[in-house]
Amino acid sequence: MIEIDERIAALTAHAPVPETPVADDVRRGRRRLRARRAVAWGGATAVAASAALAGVALGDRPGEQARDRTPVAVVPPEVAPPPSGADRFAELGALLEADGRSDAVFTLQELRDLTDTVERRFGRTGRWHAVETTRSWAAAGAGACPSGWACADLRVRGADRARTAQSGGVRQVAVDFGGDVLVLTIASGDVSPKDLAWTVRER
Amino acid sequence: MARRDEAFATYVAQRRAQLFRTAWLLCGDPHRAEDVVQAALTRLYVAWPRVQRADSVDAYVRRAVVNAHLDEHRRPWRREAAAGDDLPEEAAPGPEEHDDLWAALRALPPGQRRVVVLRHWWGLSVEETAADLGISPGTVKSQTSAALAALRTSLQGEHA
Numbered sequence: 118m119i120e121i122d123e124r125i126a127a128l129t130a131h132a133p134v135p136e137t138p139v140a141d142d143v144r145r146g147r148r149r150l151r152a153r154r155a156v157a158w159g160g161a162t163a164v165a166a167s168a169a170l171a172g173v174a175l176g177d178r179p180g181e182q183a184r185d186r187t188p189v190a191v192v193p194p195e196v197a198p199p200p201s202g203a204d205r206f207a208e209l210g211a212l213l214e215a216d217g218r219s220d221a222v223f224t225l226q227e228l229r230d231l232t233d234t235v236e237r238r239f240g241r242t243g244r245w246h247a248v249e250t251t252r253s254w255a256a257a258g259a260g261a262c263p264s265g266w267a268c269a270d271l272r273v274r275g276a277d278r279a280r281t282a283q284s285g286g287v288r289q290v291a292v293d294f295g296g297d298v299l300v301l302t303i304a305s306g307d308v309s310p311k312d313l314a315w316t317v318r319e320r
Numbered sequence: 321m322a323r324r325d326e327a328f329a330t331y332v333a334q335r336r337a338q339l340f341r342t343a344w345l346l347c348g349d350p351h352r353a354e355d356v357v358q359a360a361l362t363r364l365y366v367a368w369p370r371v372q373r374a375d376s377v378d379a380y381v382r383r384a385v386v387n388a389h390l391d392e393h394r395r396p397w398r399r400e401a402a403a404g405d406d407l408p409e410e411a412a413p414g415p416e417e418h419d420d421l422w423a424a425l426r427a428l429p430p431g432q433r434r435v436v437v438l439r440h441w442w443g444l445s446v447e448e449t450a451a452d453l454g455i456s457p458g459t460v461k462s463q464t465s466a467a468l469a470a471l472r473t474s475l476q477g478e479h480a
Contacts (some may be wrong), residue, residue: 121471122440124421129341129441131419133350137336137358139329145358146365147329231474254372 153224174298205245206232209301212248222317223250230274235301238271239282243288243303249317253280258315259291259300260281270272282314289315324368331377332361339385345437346389348426359383359391382442383452386434424474432467435460 209228251257259280262268271279271290279292286305291298300315302308309317339360343353363384364371371380425433431453439450439460446464450457 121421121436121468122443125345125437128419129345129423132341132397134337134340135350137353137354139332139336142332142336142358142361143325143329143365145362146368147325149362150366170413253370 147219188205203238205241208245209248212245212301213225213250223294223297223299228277229275231290231292231299231301234271234279235303239288239303243286243305246302246308248302249300251300251317254291254293254298257291257298257300257317259293259298263314268314283305284314287312289313324365327372328365328368335378335381336361342382342437342441343385343389345425345441346386346433348406348432356385356388359388378447379452382438386438386452389430389434420475421474424471427474428467428470432463432470435463436467436471439464 134199197211206229209232211227213223249257254260259282262282266282266284268280271281271292273279273292277293279290281291282289287308288303290301290303292301298317302313302316327363336357339357341355342355343360344350347353347356350353360381361384364377364381367380371377428436434453435449439446440446444452446457446460450460453460
């Protein structure tokens with residue numbers, strides 16, 4: 118319907134387009150990026166420690182609605198055990214701090230969802246050995262399954278995709294949160310890069 | 321960060337007016353349109369490296385505009401100003417208020433309006449529109465058909 122196209126074009130010629138400086142959009146973007154990084158990187162260990170003591174559910178994603186606003190009932194630590202995953206959550210935060218080589222950023226909720234999924238699916242065996250991050254699923258190599266490894270898709274809440282690979286006592290979990298990719302290695306003993314299914318090639 | 325800023329700023333300078341016009345057609349109000357564009361560009365900045373590598377900046381920000389409009393539409397409340405806030409003056413009626421197409425677009429259900437804007441303003445195909453809106457191509461076709469029929473009826477009235 119060409120007439121409609123032409124009339125819409127004529128209509129938009131009257132649109133009151135504001136003269137917003139581009140620098141304002143850059144500033145807003147940088148502020149949002151800083152806020153995400155501050156929450157994901159700076160708060161993980163401290164918040165996990167608090168959660169372990171108080172049994173309070175986490176769930177803040179800056180600028181967006183939290184998925185679980187209702188906190189669980191607070192109980193005295195001497196009565197209730199710490200919530201499952203609190204220690205692992207703190208470990209994950211520490212491993213992320215140690216990696217720190219890519220621009221990938223993760224929110225507390227994403228890290229918590231990942232921790233919960235891994236705990237639920239694979240239990241607490243093995244040591245959370247290392248984390249690598251990248252802004253590219255392809256760079257993580259997680260689309261492939263090397264010979265000798267058993268790979269499977271995984272469901273992690275909030276993730277675009279996730280996969281797991283296992284060989285012997287080594288398991289890796291790769292998860293893509295909107296283009297920010299995290300590869301977690303879990304192993305019973307020492308692991309070298311040549312023993313891994315997925316190693317981040319570029320950041 | 322400097323490279324991201326420069327590339328992002330270049331894109332915004334080239335595309336911002338078109339994004340605003342898209343949001344304006346969707347929202348029907350210049351202030352809300354500006355809010356929608358700001359929200360979409362903020363998301364784009366955060367996702368910039370990934371989106372630019374995938375060579376899908378236009379598609380990403382167009383979807384962000386639509387999603388921001390969806391979010392605006394779903395809120396049952398408007399932002400409440402605190403006492404003493406400087407509120408913007410009500411915009412004086414523009415020339416579009418006298419355009420029958422403007423009134424006809426405003427009268428469309430939001431879903432049909434989005435389809436019309438994407439197909440007849442951005443010039444997207446049925447499949448591209450479906451991808452942007454997260455609906456099936458069949459739904460795009462049926463909504464396009466219903467929207468154009470409604471617009472035709474409204475605009476024929478101006479010639480009556």
